[in-house]
Amino acid sequence: MTAITETAGFWRKFACACQGVTERDRRNSRRANWRLLAWTSTFVAASFGLRGGVIPEGGWAYLIIAASTALGVWALMGYVRFIREADELLRKIQLEALGVGFGAAMLGSFTLALVERASGWSFDAGDLLLVMVIGYMAGIVTGMRRYA
Amino acid sequence: MRNRLKVLRAERDWTQARLAEALDVSRQTVNAIETGKYDPGLPLAFRIARTFGLAIEDVFHPDEAGESAGDGREVIPA
Numbered sequence: 640m641t642a643i644t645e646t647a648g649f650w651r652k653f654a655c656a657c658q659g660v661t662e663r664d665r666r667n668s669r670r671a672n673w674r675l676l677a678w679t680s681t682f683v684a685a686s687f688g689l690r691g692g693v694i695p696e697g698g699w700a701y702l703i704i705a706a707s708t709a710l711g712v713w714a715l716m717g718y719v720r721f722i723r724e725a726d727e728l729l730r731k732i733q734l735e736a737l738g739v740g741f742g743a744a745m746l747g748s749f750t751l752a753l754v755e756r757a758s759g760w761s762f763d764a765g766d767l768l769l770v771m772v773i774g775y776m777a778g779i780v781t782g783m784r785r786y787a
Numbered sequence: 788m789r790n791r792l793k794v795l796r797a798e799r800d801w802t803q804a805r806l807a808e809a810l811d812v813s814r815q816t817v818n819a820i821e822t823g824k825y826d827p828g829l830p831l832a833f834r835i836a837r838t839f840g841l842a843i844e845d846v847f848h849p850d851e852a853g854e855s856a857g858d859g860r861e862v863i864p865a
Contacts, residue, residue: 659804659807659813659814659815659818660813660815661807661811661812661813663811664813726811726812726813726816727812727816727827727828727831728812728813728815728816728819728825729813729815729816731825785824786815786819786824786825787815787818787819
């Protein structure tokens with residue numbers, strides 16, 4: 640019962656912290672998220688298109704890869720702008736979360752290499768990306784909780 | 788670092804949200820500064836002092852126990 644109350648309290652504080660965000664941060668965050676969604680959509684479409692043979696190899700494939708990468712750079716620029724213009728506490732939370740994500744990916748790469756040798760399982764870049772995203776999300780939640 | 792933000796805000800009967808709006812920061816930032824969980828950077832510290840019409844040292848002062856430069860060096864009193 641106590642755990643439920645504590646969990647509810649944490650999420651209430653988390654929600655309140657998110658509501659207190661400035662209009663500028665909300666706008667920049669929305670912009671970065673839309674760009675990220677656009678890039679993710681083209682990446683997924685390109686990935687399935689190339690794998691399923693819908694997109695023929697050669698010129699078209701490279702053009703689509705270039706377009707997807709350009710959208711990725713655009714999304715990255717949106718995120719950098721969001722960080723630069725963010726409220727200083729939000730920036731601190733974001734930078735700490737990026738640090739945790741990067742550290743988790745570094746640690747994960749070494750650990751997964753050892754697990755690969757020990758077990759024969761194989762991991763790829765997607766697994767590391769997942770570790771990085773989980774680390775980043777954990778960093779955001781921890782930061783929000785620490786400063787809430 | 789200690790601060791008198793909560794007292795100064797209470798004296799003026801301002802809410803955290805109102806102060807946050809005046810400072811162009813989030814309410815969470817004001818709350819974190821008030822509770823001592825976060826020390827603001829210099830530009831924001833000056834903005835806070837100016838909002839209350841005070842000097843920066845009237846709002847912020849170092850911890851009694853930790854009167855150091857923050858990196859272990861002792862602060863030589865003026």
